[in-house]
Amino acid sequence: MPTGRDRAKAAEMAEATTPWETARSGRAMRLFTGVGAFLLAIVLALVAVELVDREPGGLTRAALDSLDESGVENPVTAVLLNYRSVDTWLELGVLVLAVMAMFALQRCTNLTQVPQIERGGYVLMRMTSVFVPLMILGAGYLLWRGTHAPGGAFQAGALLGAAGAMLRLTSRDAFRALNGWALRGLVVLSFACFAIIGLGFMLMNRRFLEYPSGQADEWIFLIELVAMLSIGAALWALFVGAHPTEWSSEKQPRTN
Amino acid sequence: MPLSSEIVFALAAIVVFCLGLYGLIAYAHLVRKIMAINIMGSAVFLFFGAIARRNFDEGSDPVPQAMVITGIVVAVAATAFALTLARRIHAITGETQLPEEQSRP
Amino acid sequence: MSETLVWSILIPLLGAIVTFWFNPRWVAAIGLAFSLATGSFALWIAYAIGRDGRLLHELGGWGAPLGIDLYADGLSAFMLATNGLVGILISAAAYLYFEPNGDGTGHAQERRAFWPLWLFLWSALNLAYVSSDAFNLYIAVELIGLAGVALIVITGRHDAMVAAMRYLLVALLGSLSYLLGVAMLYGEFHTLDLRLMAELSAEAESSLVLWVSLALISVGLMVKTALFPLHFWLPPAHSSAAAPVSALLSALVVKATFYLLLRLWFGVFSDQMTVTFGQVFGVLATMAIIGGSVQAILQRRLKMMVAYSTVAHIGYLFLLLPLTIPFRGSDTAAWNFDGFSGGIYHLLSHALAKSAMFLAAGIVIMSMGNDRLRNLRGMAHQLPLTTFAFGLAGVSLMGLPPSGGFVAKWFMINAAIESGQWWWAIVLLVGGLLTAVYVFLVLRYAFLPVHPPHFRSPPRRLEFVALTLALLSLVIGFRAVEAFDLLEAGTPFLNAPGGSEGP
Numbered sequence: 067m068p069t070g071r072d073r074a075k076a077a078e079m080a081e082a083t084t085p086w087e088t089a090r091s092g093r094a095m096r097l098f099t100g101v102g103a104f105l106l107a108i109v110l111a112l113v114a115v116e117l118v119d120r121e122p123g124g125l126t127r128a129a130l131d132s133l134d135e136s137g138v139e140n141p142v143t144a145v146l147l148n149y150r151s152v153d154t155w156l157e158l159g160v161l162v163l164a165v166m167a168m169f170a171l172q173r174c175t176n177l178t179q180v181p182q183i184e185r186g187g188y189v190l191m192r193m194t195s196v197f198v199p200l201m202i203l204g205a206g207y208l209l210w211r212g213t214h215a216p217g218g219a220f221q222a223g224a225l226l227g228a229a230g231a232m233l234r235l236t237s238r239d240a241f242r243a244l245n246g247w248a249l250r251g252l253v254v255l256s257f258a259c260f261a262i263i264g265l266g267f268m269l270m271n272r273r274f275l276e277y278p279s280g281q282a283d284e285w286i287f288l289i290e291l292v293a294m295l296s297i298g299a300a301l302w303a304l305f306v307g308a309h310p311t312e313w314s315s316e317k318q319p320r321t322n
Numbered sequence: 323m324p325l326s327s328e329i330v331f332a333l334a335a336i337v338v339f340c341l342g343l344y345g346l347i348a349y350a351h352l353v354r355k356i357m358a359i360n361i362m363g364s365a366v367f368l369f370f371g372a373i374a375r376r377n378f379d380e381g382s383d384p385v386p387q388a389m390v391i392t393g394i395v396v397a398v399a400a401t402a403f404a405l406t407l408a409r410r411i412h413a414i415t416g417e418t419q420l421p422e423e424q425s426r427p
Numbered sequence: 428m429s430e431t432l433v434w435s436i437l438i439p440l441l442g443a444i445v446t447f448w449f450n451p452r453w454v455a456a457i458g459l460a461f462s463l464a465t466g467s468f469a470l471w472i473a474y475a476i477g478r479d480g481r482l483l484h485e486l487g488g489w490g491a492p493l494g495i496d497l498y499a500d501g502l503s504a505f506m507l508a509t510n511g512l513v514g515i516l517i518s519a520a521a522y523l524y525f526e527p528n529g530d531g532t533g534h535a536q537e538r539r540a541f542w543p544l545w546l547f548l549w550s551a552l553n554l555a556y557v558s559s560d561a562f563n564l565y566i567a568v569e570l571i572g573l574a575g576v577a578l579i580v581i582t583g584r585h586d587a588m589v590a591a592m593r594y595l596l597v598a599l600l601g602s603l604s605y606l607l608g609v610a611m612l613y614g615e616f617h618t619l620d621l622r623l624m625a626e627l628s629a630e631a632e633s634s635l636v637l638w639v640s641l642a643l644i645s646v647g648l649m650v651k652t653a654l655f656p657l658h659f660w661l662p663p664a665h666s667s668a669a670a671p672v673s674a675l676l677s678a679l680v681v682k683a684t685f686y687l688l689l690r691l692w693f694g695v696f697s698d699q700m701t702v703t704f705g706q707v708f709g710v711l712a713t714m715a716i717i718g719g720s721v722q723a724i725l726q727r728r729l730k731m732m733v734a735y736s737t738v739a740h741i742g743y744l745f746l747l748l749p750l751t752i753p754f755r756g757s758d759t760a761a762w763n764f765d766g767f768s769g770g771i772y773h774l775l776s777h778a779l780a781k782s783a784m785f786l787a788a789g790i791v792i793m794s795m796g797n798d799r800l801r802n803l804r805g806m807a808h809q810l811p812l813t814t815f816a817f818g819l820a821g822v823s824l825m826g827l828p829p830s831g832g833f834v835a836k837w838f839m840i841n842a843a844i845e846s847g848q849w850w851w852a853i854v855l856l857v858g859g860l861l862t863a864v865y866v867f868l869v870l871r872y873a874f875l876p877v878h879p880p881h882f883r884s885p886p887r888r889l890e891f892v893a894l895t896l897a898l899l900s901l902v903i904g905f906r907a908v909e910a911f912d913l914l915e916a917g918t919p920f921l922n923a924p925g926g927s928e929g930p
Contacts, residue, residue: 099347107340113611113639114332114369118376123617124383128493141381145388149493152486153388156554156566157395159440163547163570164399166447167577168406170540171588175450216387220395250448258444261437274433276488297395304402310413313583339607346600352592359599366607373614385493386613389562393606396569400599403573407580407592414585420593 137282139214146218147286151275155264158257158293161300165253168307176246180309185237194236201229209294219290223297230302253303256296260289331372339365350423352408356401363397429484431472432497432557435507439465439550447543455522458542462518465549469511473913476504481917491559491620498559498622500917505771505910506556506686513678513778514549516896520786521545521671523889524793537669540581545675548574555683561609561619564687565602572598572651575680579668590663597650597660601684604647611640612695625694625920633698641696648691651684654745655715658738662722665737666730670789673730674782677737682774685744692748693755693920700752709749713854715742720861724868729788729798732865733781736824739858740777743839744770746851750842765845768911769838775910776831779900780820786893787817794885806873809882812890814873819897821866826859831903 129141129149136144146154169175185191205222212218244252263285264275272278277285342362346355367390374386412418442461446454476482476499484497499507521541525534551570558564576598579591613619615636616627628637646657653661661681665673692700719739726732747770754764790813791806792798807814823830836855843852903910 096348103340103344110336117614118328125385126383129384141384142387145384157392160396160399164403167403170577173536273488308406
């Protein structure tokens, strides 16, 4: 816990490094911001009206025309996992990066040091024991449903992550037992698999992430399955890792 | 011009975006700022939705919809890290604001 | 051949995954090996593009507009090469800077956090240089922002955390503004591919939609590039990070969003690039140069001074706008305007000089305890190599011959006079003088014959890395012709509809 001296020091340091120190008067600043935001809204609204009125176009036609080759039945899923699969791959990368950043911030490489929190009350405990199995089941359903309706790995992964969060709130932190290597492995798994699959196609004289014709559906299901696990693990790690841990003396930052 | 649902969505997106911008600048509490960023993000996603719906008789454009899903995951990751950082700052200094905004709510 | 573009992203990513997942005690060695591979591969791609022209890779085999294209021409190659060259040297510096102490302890946390984040950042930077898809670039920009923020906090100091928080909020705001602009562009052109958009916008009439999306995208990316008056987050963020991180943030990260601005301005918004638009950015650039330099002179800490110097030098980059726009004719085949080449060349010379300066500042903190200017007395005697490196980097920033900064300024002043805009030439000269003032302020303290009270010898090899960067920023002045040839390779910004894609 911060002591008074730490805070005084912090304030002093902040004063020394803040580039602009003028204390802006709150009310005038708010008024100014409000007027600015209002004017911006008017300009943007004009653009919105003009844009919505444009003749229809877009990529609907193109997306539907290639749907047969894409290996999935839903156009949104086809965009996510085939036409623009690189975006989805990089989005898994953003999650990996967020976990990396969280570890960098907490100066650790696993979550075994995160403090236990108080057990939740009776209602929460009972609810967890009912809901967590249901959530895992629901994740499986969403994953399966994703091939022919919007949905899939991300929704399923979010559900798994939420189940992890519930377990954390009731202090039944199953994942806490994982060592750093296993946890980090789970988090990077789908990102790495996706890249390796794409790379494999590229080495077979195709483009990066260009599925061999007729096999797209199998590869997409494999990617979705792994992505669900990684997304769940990453969200869970971010939830648990947000708890500020005490730094042991060897972890204390250098001062200069 | 008939009042189509797309235009309602697009205008709502603009209003929400600007409200988020106001919140981001006007409030000093870090959690409020992070929430404001998320509100702005949702507004942009809604705008994508309005763009996607324009040619509804052909079916909604799937590309903006897919971008929204991708954008949501990016926003979740960034928000998670921002909240972790805010909590760490609070644990070290006891402050929930940036130093230059100490006097504001 | 076009697969090389994918490899330029995958090699550092693979390094990031390996260093993050396994994270052994000797993580720094793996990280350094991957950095060497990434950097030399990028230099090789730049060479290949200079020889054979542009590269195009349709990810997923779909091709724009349904899929995402990777596309690289001379300008992308120049950026990849800049990143490769500076990245290798900063990686070497980081390897030495985060080295354990004699007894094998110390810096363990920094080492384990730095390498995965830095390799991830490098991959995102390369992606930003070769992607041709506006939404894909949004993800790249978010990755760059997140990795940059995380690299700042690895020191664990609370002033770094506060600065990082401010940077994160600003970065998220900037990318949302960019994304709203992209949404509008998609609504207008029904494609996200920058090259297709450029073709369509050349035929389209100038409309409110285009102007507003131009404003949203420009402001969003300017915030991240820290152009005056949106620079407030930069000095605390860059100065509170560990020295190698400061170096790579100032040298590489702010340049990535600047590159994206160029791509969008002269590609998609090429019709909106009026002379007035150029003059507006010229004024902002002038305020950045004057304001940033004056602030740098007023600083009492070395790293803050160097960070404010970055604010000033970002101004020089934006000065290429008023110096390029008057020369653009509709029938110009090659993109070899003096103002443009000079501005881009300044980007390279600043990247080298500024990373040398930040590393020198880091060495000063390591060996003399802190970076208060008063404390630098006796530096020239105790740290002759570092002082020399700082001075040489200063020469390049001032723009004295024969440095890279001189070549850049020479071309920019030429363009200013040719286009009859002598006032920008004066700004460039005044900026050089102000740079001289703060560099000499440091050197004045450094040469005072006082013995510093607490002195620890820094690693000699680290001093040599800083010196190498400074020397490079000086000698690139002799190889400007090759760099300018590379910039023209594959004729950037020339969108001949249905034209050939090179051999």
